[in-house]
Structure formats: structure tokens, C-alpha cells
Amino acid sequence: MKTHDFYYDLPQELIAQTPLDRRDGSRLMALDKTSGRFRHMHFYDLPALLRPGDCLVLNDSRVLPARLLGRREPGGGAAEVLLLVDRGDKVWECLVRPGKKLRPGARISFGDGALTAEVLETLEGGNRLVRFHYDGIFLEILEGLGKMPLPPYIKAELSDPERYQTVYSREVGSAAAPTAGLHFTKELLRQVQDMGVRLAYVTLHVGLGTFRPVKEEEITDHEMHAEYCTISEESARIVNETKAAGGRVICVGTTSCRTIESWAKEDGTLAASAGWTDIYIYPGYRFKVLDGLITNFHLPESTLIMLVSALAGREHVLAAYQEAVRERYRFFSFGDAMFIGDLPEGMELDG
Known part of the structure; x- marks a missing residue:
């Protein structure tokens, strides 16, 4: 598979330069990972996509003013x-x-x-x-x-450094934010917990390699950067209990996904773990634990769009990205979000 197979055309003006005033006010495209059909929503609508018994896996790494x-x-x-x-x-x-x-x-x-x-x-x-x-x-x-190490495609100054931190960040060590989590407010987290969704925290310290372009023509020739991650006994237990009870494990961000998939056993269970991971997920990968993903819109030809394509299929993902461009979604770190998974039965879809 070629790197160029993951290219899409993105107008520069759609790259978000600043966060929205309201964290959960961003748009949310819900994408059915099997059919490729979608629904336009807002992030504060996320509870409508979750079920009691689901588990959200969140990366609690905090960005170093590096x-x-x-x-x-x-x-x-x-x-x-x-x-x-x-x-x-x-x-x-x-x-x-x-x-x-x-x-x-x-x-x-x-x-x-x-x-x-x-x-x-x-x-x-x-x-x-x-x-x-x-x-x-x-x-x-x-x-x-120190100052916040914003991604190279963000040219604007950040007036409030906390807007480049998730509201649940606590373990200092990242060189870039796990940006899918930037959409959550404490109130939204309480809302999903109140409906019976469990939260499991992992830590992966994001390196700047996440922005490194894939320069090889064949995606399999690319060498992934290594990042340090940990899973606590409590979080492993929550994920295992969720799977055993028939609930879905939904990762918030590609970093949470890479963490649990790095340490998952072949039977889909987790144990407390810590170490460096250079896991590289692209189409053809079989997910051991993850059932759904909350993520932002990623750079063309990046390892992150390849990971998303492994979950929902390259054709479905690129069609969804083209729809997002048509609808003037905001892209990348301070941009809008996607929910990729099984959508509720009977939900009216836009495409």
C-alpha cells in the first residue's frame, strides 16, 4: 500500500489556528465503521453515541511547557x-x-x-x-x-496555555497534546459517567514524532518513533470487565488506542504494563481491544490517518474527510472531531 493512497486535498484555511471558546462546542462527525455512513453532530452530543456499559479510555498525559x-x-x-x-x-x-x-x-x-x-x-x-x-x-x-510546543501548522499565539491541555491531564511528559481529549469538559465526563459509561485512564507521553511525515513510498517501509506509555492495574481491570460484560472499549485519541493495543494479549485482555511502544497500525491490522475511536481529523499521508483507516477502511475514511472538507470542518489539533464505531440503531444519518 502506498503512502499517497492516504492523501486528501485540504484547503489551508480549514486548519484551525485557535481553540473554540467552548471545548465541547466543536463539530463531531459520527462515522459508522462498517458501512461508512455518517451523521453530523456536535461534541456535546457524544452521549447519544455511547451506551451504558461502554468504557472510554483516556490519555492523562500533560504537555510539558517544553x-x-x-x-x-x-x-x-x-x-x-x-x-x-x-x-x-x-x-x-x-x-x-x-x-x-x-x-x-x-x-x-x-x-x-x-x-x-x-x-x-x-x-x-x-x-x-x-x-x-x-x-x-x-x-x-x-x-x-517554558512555552507550549504547538504543532508547526499552528501559527497563532495561544492566549491560555491550559487550552492545550485536557481537563483530565495529570502526568507531565508530553511534547504535544493528545488532542482528541481537548473536546471534553468536566461536566461532559460526569454526564457520560452518570449514564453508566466507565472511564479508564492510561498514559502515553506524546513525542514530536507524531508530526513526522511519512517519506517512504511504501507505508510498510516507514519506521515509527517510540513513545513511553503505562497502563495501571485499575485501568486494565476496567477494560477487562467491560469486554467481559459485552461493553465497548472506545479510545479517546490515537495515543490511547496505541497504548492498549501495544500491551493487549491475543485474547484481548490487558494487564498492568509500562514501557516503550513503536506500534504501527495501518490497514490490515486486527484490533485486539478497541471497538471505537474518538479522534480529530489528521494530516494527509500521516500514520494517524492510516491508523483510522485500519479501523473504518481507507475508502470510508477518505470519503468522510472529503465530506468534512465540503462542510468546512476545522482540522487538526484545535479542530473538530470524529466518532468512529457502531452507530445507534435507528439513528438518522446524513450520508
Whole structure:
């Protein structure tokens, strides 16, 4: 299967630059994963698509304010460092800019000098190992100096950093938000729980590799980036009980999907797990646990649109995306959402 098989034409003006005032006010396309038929809705209508006994799996990772703007020492030239992976002992794998100026031995100062850094090593692919020097708690320093690492297709400034966090985020470590969860409010979560839907939280720390384009012609030649994820005993138990009782497991976002599918046994059960995953899901994949997916609209030719196509079929997904373009949906991180699964019997459909 070719990478270009997952291309669609997207007008640039449909890429959402800012979040809506109301989190759950975004549009929601409900797509039947078997027939490809759909219904235009709003995210606050989500309870109409759920059933008592279902389970929502949510990624509780919190975005690190990982973008640091500083000055090179000596000389004072501008420098930018983006934290990617904590390697321990105050060393992080980072993206840096300008790369030609930030070679091993280069030093950078941030803010009033409360945080300084030294480039230790250039890694294959161009990332750097950087050691930071500071007194106190690193996360508290980042809260004061760091900025949100918004995706490259978002050019607007974010006035409220919390709008790039889910309302249930708690485990700090992502370089990008698990954006399907941005649509939820605390009130909507309570509403679905009150109707008998259980919530299971997992953690996958999103890396910037999620935005890395697929450059290979054949999709099977693409090498996935690895991300760290965990499943607690409680969440594994909730998912297992849901499946045993005949309920549906509906993942909120591709990150939650990749987490549970990474650690699922062949019989579809989960156990408490932790580790790195580079699972690559594309058409032909057999889902072990997942029954449905809540997700945003993804970039053309990306691994994420391939994952969605594995669930609902490439033809159905691309037809739904073309419909979303016609209807002027908002795309990508701050854009609208999809529900992909079995739609309620008797629901009136738009196409």
C-alpha cells in the first residue's frame, strides 16, 4: 500500500489556528465503521453515541511547557531548545535551533540565568543531548520560562496555555497534546459517567514524532518513533470487565488506542504494563481491544490517518474527510472531531 493512497486535498484555511471558546462546542462527525455512513453532530452530543456499559479510555498525559527561548553564551545570539525525552541526570534529548551554532560544547542561558544548558552530543538525525543546570525543581522552572510546543501548522499565539491541555491531564511528559481529549469538559465526563459509561485512564507521553511525515513510498517501509506509555492495574481491570460484560472499549485519541493495543494479549485482555511502544497500525491490522475511536481529523499521508483507516477502511475514511472538507470542518489539533464505531440503531444519518 502506498503512502499517497492516504492523501486528501485540504484547503489551508480549514486548519484551525485557535481553540473554540467552548471545548465541547466543536463539530463531531459520527462515522459508522462498517458501512461508512455518517451523521453530523456536535461534541456535546457524544452521549447519544455511547451506551451504558461502554468504557472510554483516556490519555492523562500533560504537555510539558517544553519550548525554551534563550541566548547563546558568549555572544548573545538567539537560541531555541525543545525538550523531547528526559534521559536522566538533568540530560534531555532536544531539538535545537540554530543547529549550526549549537554544536557540542555550546552554552545557552534562559531568562535571567536561573536556567543554563550545555550541548553534550549530536545524535543521529540531528537531535542533541543537552545537560541543564539549575537550582530547585525543574518542572517549576519550566512553568516560569517554558512555552507550549504547538504543532508547526499552528501559527497563532495561544492566549491560555491550559487550552492545550485536557481537563483530565495529570502526568507531565508530553511534547504535544493528545488532542482528541481537548473536546471534553468536566461536566461532559460526569454526564457520560452518570449514564453508566466507565472511564479508564492510561498514559502515553506524546513525542514530536507524531508530526513526522511519512517519506517512504511504501507505508510498510516507514519506521515509527517510540513513545513511553503505562497502563495501571485499575485501568486494565476496567477494560477487562467491560469486554467481559459485552461493553465497548472506545479510545479517546490515537495515543490511547496505541497504548492498549501495544500491551493487549491475543485474547484481548490487558494487564498492568509500562514501557516503550513503536506500534504501527495501518490497514490490515486486527484490533485486539478497541471497538471505537474518538479522534480529530489528521494530516494527509500521516500514520494517524492510516491508523483510522485500519479501523473504518481507507475508502470510508477518505470519503468522510472529503465530506468534512465540503462542510468546512476545522482540522487538526484545535479542530473538530470524529466518532468512529457502531452507530445507534435507528439513528438518522446524513450520508
